[in-house]
Amino acid sequence: MENIKIRDVRTILTAPEGIGLVVVKVETTEPGLYGLGCATFTQRSLAVKSAVDDYMKPFLIGKDPQRIEDIWQSAMVSAYWRNGPVLSNAVSGVDMALWDIKGKLAGLPLYQLLGGKCREAAAVYRHADGRDRQEVLEHVMALREQGYRFIRCQIGGYGGRGHTLHTPEQALPGAYFDPAAYTRSVIRLFEFLRTHLGSELELLHDTHERLAPIDAVRLARDLEPFRLFFLEDVLPPEQIDWFRMLRSQCATPIAMGELFNNPREWLPLIQERLIDYIRVHISQIGGITPARKLAILCEAFGVRTAWHGPGDVSPVGHAANVHLDIASHNFGIQEWCGLSERLQDVFPGCPQVRDGFVYPNDAPGLGIDLDEEQAARYPCENRLPQWTLARLPDGTSVRP
Numbered sequence: 001m002e003n004i005k006i007r008d009v010r011t012i013l014t015a016p017e018g019i020g021l022v023v024v025k026v027e028t029t030e031p032g033l034y035g036l037g038c039a040t041f042t043q044r045s046l047a048v049k050s051a052v053d054d055y056m057k058p059f060l061i062g063k064d065p066q067r068i069e070d071i072w073q074s075a076m077v078s079a080y081w082r083n084g085p086v087l088s089n090a091v092s093g094v095d096m097a098l099w100d101i102k103g104k105l106a107g108l109p110l111y112q113l114l115g116g117k118c119r120e121a122a123a124v125y126r127h128a129d130g131r132d133r134q135e136v137l138e139h140v141m142a143l144r145e146q147g148y149r150f151i152r153c154q155i156g157g158y159g160g161r162g163h164t165l166h167t168p169e170q171a172l173p174g175a176y177f178d179p180a181a182y183t184r185s186v187i188r189l190f191e192f193l194r195t196h197l198g199s200e201l202e203l204l205h206d207t208h209e210r211l212a213p214i215d216a217v218r219l220a221r222d223l224e225p226f227r228l229f230f231l232e233d234v235l236p237p238e239q240i241d242w243f244r245m246l247r248s249q250c251a252t253p254i255a256m257g258e259l260f261n262n263p264r265e266w267l268p269l270i271q272e273r274l275i276d277y278i279r280v281h282i283s284q285i286g287g288i289t290p291a292r293k294l295a296i297l298c299e300a301f302g303v304r305t306a307w308h309g310p311g312d313v314s315p316v317g318h319a320a321n322v323h324l325d326i327a328s329h330n331f332g333i334q335e336w337c338g339l340s341e342r343l344q345d346v347f348p349g350c351p352q353v354r355d356g357f358v359y360p361n362d363a364p365g366l367g368i369d370l371d372e373e374q375a376a377r378y379p380c381e382n383r384l385p386q387w388t389l390a391r392l393p394d395g396t397s398v399r400p
C-alpha cells in the first residue's frame with residue numbers, strides 16, 4: 001500500500017500484576033491502522049519511555065511503516081552508541097509494532113509472514129518453586145496434572161533461601177544467599193525429584209548466574225545424571241569463555257542469553273556449538289527483526305530457541321515469542337509464566353495455553369490489542385527493585 005506514513009508513536013505504561021510493562025503504539029495515517037510492540041525493561045521503564053517518546057518519535061514521524069528493515073537498521077545506529085538495553089528496548093517496541101502493522105496490512109497473522117506454521121502450537125515450560133523439596137515436588141505434580149510436561153524446578157527462588165548465613169558485623173542490607181548451600185540443595189532436589197517422578201517428565205533449572213565459573217561447571221557436571229532438559233544461565237555473559245570448559249566436562253544441555261544485548265555475546269557460543277538453546281529476551285535485542293535472524297543463524301548450528309518469557313515481558317512480547325515459535329523450525333521450548341485474567345482484560349487477544357501448549361491468536365499481525373482504559377487502572381510505580389541487590393554471606397555485592 002502506497003503513501004502510508006507514521007503519524008504518532010507513544011508509550012503506554014501499565015502494571016496489572018505490579019510489574020511495570022512498557023508497550024509502544026505506532027499509529028499510521030491510515031484510519032484505524034496501528035501496531036503494538038513490547039519495550040518492557042521493568043527496572044528502567046521511564047528511561048525506555050523517554051527513549052521512545054523523546055527520541056524515537058521524532059525519528060519516525062512521516063516514515064513509511066512498511067520499511068521495517070530500513071527503520072530497524074537506521075534506528076539502531078541513530079544514537080551512534082548502540083547495543084544497550086534502554087535503546088534496544090525502545091527500538092524493539094517500534095519494530096514489533098511495525099510487524100504488527102505489516103500483518104494487519106496483509107490480513108495475515110505474523111507467523112504467516114515468517115514462513116508459516118512449522119507446528120500447531122508451542123510446548124511451554126512452567127516454573128515450580130517451593131520452600132523445600134516436598135513442596136517443589138507437589139508443585140511439579142500439580143503442573144503435570146494441568147498438562148505441562150516441561151517444568152523448571154527451583155528451591156527457595158534463585159540462589160535458594162533459608163540457609164544459615166554466616167555474615168560479618170554490620171553487613172549491609174541486601175538479598176543474601178550462600179552459593180555453596182544453594183548448590184548442595186539443587187543437587188539434592190533433582191535427586192529427590194527423579195526418585196519420585198521417574199524419568200519421563202522434562203525438568204529444567206535456572207542457576208541465574210549465581211555461581212563462580214568453576215562451581216558452575218561442577219554443578220552442570222553433577223546434574224548430568226538427572227538428565228535435565230536444560231540448565232539455564234549457568235554462567236554470566238561476562239564469563240562466556242568458560243563455556244568451552246563446561247562443554248568439555250559434561251553433556252548437560254545448556255540454555256543461555258536472557259541478558260544478552262550484543263551479537264558479539266551470542267555469536268561465539270553458537271558458532272562453536274557451546275550452547276543448546278538460545279533464550280534471549282527479544283525486546284532486549286531490538287525486537288522481531290533481529291530475533292528472526294538469530295533463530296535462522298541458530299538453525300544452521302543445531303541450536304534451538306527458548307525465548308525468554310517471564311512476567312516482565314508484556315503480553316505483546318509473549319505474542320511475538322509465540323509467532324516466532326510457531327514459524328521457526330528450530331524451536332525448542334517456550335518459557336511461560338501464565339497470563340492472569342487481569343492481564344488478559346488489559347490485553348485482549350492473548351495467546352492461549354491448553355494442555356501444555358501455547359496457541360497464537362490467528363488475527364492479523366500479532367493478534368493482540370491493548371485496552372488503554374483498562375491499562376490506565378494499573379499505573380506503574382517507580383520502585384527500586386530489591387531482588388537485584390544480591391549479596392554473598394560476607395556482604396559482597398554480586399549478580400542477582
Ligand code: MG
Nearest residue numbers: 206232233258
Ligand atoms: Mg532465567
